[in-house]
Amino acid sequence: MAENLIRRGKAYVDDTPREQMQKERMDGIESKCRNNTVEENLSLWKETVAGSERGKQCCLRGKLDMQDPNKSLRDPVYYRCNLDPHHRIGSKYKFDPTYDFACPFVDAIEGVTHALRSSEYHDRNAQYHRILDDMGLRKVQIYEFSRLNMVHTLLSKRKLLWFLQNGKLRR
Secondary structure, eight states: OOOHHHHHHHHHEOOOOOHHHHHHHHTTOOOTTOOHHHHHHHHHHHHHHHHHTTGOEEEEOOOOOTTTTGGGGGEEEEEEEOOOOOTTTTSSSSSEEOOOHHHHHHHHHHHHHHEEEGGGGGHHHHHHHHHHHTTTOOOEEEEEEOOOOOOOOOOOOOHHHHHHHHTTSSO
């Protein structure tokens, strides 16, 4: 999916240092990498996937709108190089998706129809929908809540997975 986004001009690889990137996002300043060619981006993406010295300096960013008043839409980071072993798959991958990128993707492909999100994510809802649009995935309806207490009910996908794997639920 990342390579697809790069090829379609919806994402680019950026090697801007993190502090500078944060400042540029807040100030609405485009990264020097934003207009790299597709070939340059794919080459740097391969370095990131490999976890090379060059790739460790890079991240994949969505190419959205650096002037949007909603700062979460100002070219957010989608993937970062991460050489720390994962607790389940070890060192198979050298990069991780960000939470804001992974959630809409996983929700759409796993068949989630209604995402319950706390209101702290309100500013990121537009980003959630934009990621789905850019990836060509189906819409997921978002319902926000500020405080939710449910008795005898699990909402965590991780905890619900056990029930699915042990035949207590069906798709």
